[in-house]
Amino acid sequence: MKSISRITLAGLLPLVLGGCVAGKVDRVLDEGAAAGEEEFKALLIQAESEPRKQLSWNEARRRMMRDNLGLQQSRQMLHETERQTKRQWLTLVPRTSAFLNVGQALTSLTNFDSDNLNASVVASFNIPNPFEFYGTLYGNALQVQNARCNTQLDERRAFSELYLAFSSARALREEAVAIERKRRAFSAWNSPDVSKALYGLAREKDALERRYLAHRGNVNQLLNTPGGNWDLTGGLPDISFRDRYRKLDFGGDFGRLALKLHAIRVESAILQTQRVKFRQWPSINFGLSNPPLYSSEGGNDFAGEDFTLFSGVNKSMDLTDVGGRESIQNAEQRLKFTRAQLRQGMEREGVRMIQLRQAYDQLLAEERRLRAGIKRLERPASSEADAVLGDLELRSQLELQLIQTKRQVEQLDLQLLIWDESYWNS
Numbered sequence: 001m002k003s004i005s006r007i008t009l010a011g012l013l014p015l016v017l018g019g020c021v022a023g024k025v026d027r028v029l030d031e032g033a034a035a036g037e038e039e040f041k042a043l044l045i046q047a048e049s050e051p052r053k054q055l056s057w058n059e060a061r062r063r064m065m066r067d068n069l070g071l072q073q074s075r076q077m078l079h080e081t082e083r084q085t086k087r088q089w090l091t092l093v094p095r096t097s098a099f100l101n102v103g104q105a106l107t108s109l110t111n112f113d114s115d116n117l118n119a120s121v122v123a124s125f126n127i128p129n130p131f132e133f134y135g136t137l138y139g140n141a142l143q144v145q146n147a148r149c150n151t152q153l154d155e156r157r158a159f160s161e162l163y164l165a166f167s168s169a170r171a172l173r174e175e176a177v178a179i180e181r182k183r184r185a186f187s188a189w190n191s192p193d194v195s196k197a198l199y200g201l202a203r204e205k206d207a208l209e210r211r212y213l214a215h216r217g218n219v220n221q222l223l224n225t226p227g228g229n230w231d232l233t234g235g236l237p238d239i240s241f242r243d244r245y246r247k248l249d250f251g252g253d254f255g256r257l258a259l260k261l262h263a264i265r266v267e268s269a270i271l272q273t274q275r276v277k278f279r280q281w282p283s284i285n286f287g288l289s290n291p292p293l294y295s296s297e298g299g300n301d302f303a304g305e306d307f308t309l310f311s312g313v314n315k316s317m318d319l320t321d322v323g324g325r326e327s328i329q330n331a332e333q334r335l336k337f338t339r340a341q342l343r344q345g346m347e348r349e350g351v352r353m354i355q356l357r358q359a360y361d362q363l364l365a366e367e368r369r370l371r372a373g374i375k376r377l378e379r380p381a382s383s384e385a386d387a388v389l390g391d392l393e394l395r396s397q398l399e400l401q402l403i404q405t406k407r408q409v410e411q412l413d414l415q416l417l418i419w420d421e422s423y424w425n426s
Contacts, residue, residue: 050229057166057236060223064162065155067224074154081147085140088133139271146264149257156424160414162222163239167410168215169232171403172208179204182396239423241416242409245360250349253422258349262342269338276331356412363409370402 055063065071183201220228241248248254377395417423 050227052229052231054233055230056234057232060162060166060230060232061159063223063225064158068158068222069224071151071154071158074151078144078147078151081140081143085137085144088136088140135271135275139268142264142268142271146261146268149261149264152257152424153261153418156418158222160418161218163236163414164411165215165219165222166232166236167407168218171407172212172215174403175208175400176205178396178399179208182392185392239410239413239417241360241413242364245412245416246357248416248420249353250419253420253425255419256421258419262346265338265342269335273328273331273335276327356415360409360412363405363412367402367405367409370398370405373398374402 179201183198186198186201216229219230219232220226223230250259374395377391377398
């Protein structure tokens with residue numbers, strides 16, 4: 001009867017544990033949802049009440065490099081990739097395992113002694129196939145180089161995004177000043193058109209506020225500061241390709257990182273092809289058998305003849321693909337596709353460079369046109385109210401267009417900056 005009760009209890013135990021797990025999961029999720037709701041409400045309150053804090057370029061970049069989630073993930077991936085090579089070498093270290101065996105009937109679990117226990121420690125030695133080991137090391141080295149290049153690329157792109165955020169902050173301030181200047185100028189005139197113009201200014205101000213909220217969220221994402229309210233002020237690094245954008249081309253100090261990433265992709269595809277070919281060869285196996293290092297049953301003394309080194313060669317045959325010809329052809333075809341895709345990518349980058357130069361030309365010409373138009377409007381041709389108000393409205397439009405044009409030039413500069421090795425290595 002006692003044995004039946006034990007068996008019944010053992011059978012009911014999984015059901016009891018299952019009910020406990022389900023209840024705990026529901027409770028934990030409810031608590032997590034409640035905590036998330038409180039955190040969300042706190043962020044909303046902070047978004048409305050948080051005062052603006054000034055932040056310079058150097059401090060903002062330091063914060064971003066330290067706290068940005070994307071950069072943290074990129075570095076973690078690089079760290080994990082570098083550890084793969086160390087783990088590969090650690091496979092050569094002997095592995096020790098400890099075993100504790102209990103020999104007793106289920107009905108007598110409460111009546112066992114040391115005679116029912118047997119403990120032992122065993123060491124296992126791994127002697128890998130040298131060709132496969134080398135191929136794995138080579139593949140790991142390629143992955144490390146790829147991760148390093150991508151980490152550099154992520155940091156450069158984050159730099160550009162932060163630079164654009166500072167540029168956006170400056171543009172928002174300039175637009176706010178322009179709107180306020182227009183409001184004061186319109187208020188000085190007593191004309192039926194003034195009320196309409198002031199209504200238009202109110203709509204511009206509302207749109208500007210919406211853009212500021214989007215800008216604020218972008219900055220908080222870059223710096224990983226949810227709820228923050230940063231006023232990005234101060235000078236920026238001097239970045240301009242106005243005098244040399246037509247001279248830039250891939251090669252030398254421009255685009256070296258992109259070319260290295262290109263080479264890594266090609267070499268990785270070649271390595272995969274070589275591995276497929278190597279798998280068609282007979283596999284060489286090495287092993288080392290040894291007695292337990294320790295056993296509680298005694299007999300722990302062993303000599304060199306207790307160790308046996310053995311090796312073997314085996315080759316499996318796939319009757320549907322004799323000699324692996326189809327697998328090799330598929331691998332070579334994938335390599336061919338990879339090379340073709342990379343060549344197409346290089347062509348797209350070349351066309352993109354041509355388009356970028358053309359866009360740069362057009363923006364600089366537009367910038368000159370806008371500056372000339374603003375300069376002409378500084379000398380009003382008439383003192384009539386309608387004419388003056390019209391000139392003020394036109395000048396405001398040209399100033400806003402000039403701000404947007406300068407920002408577009410900055411965006412082109414930052415696109416070029418990512419591949420400018422002379423800047424990053426200076």
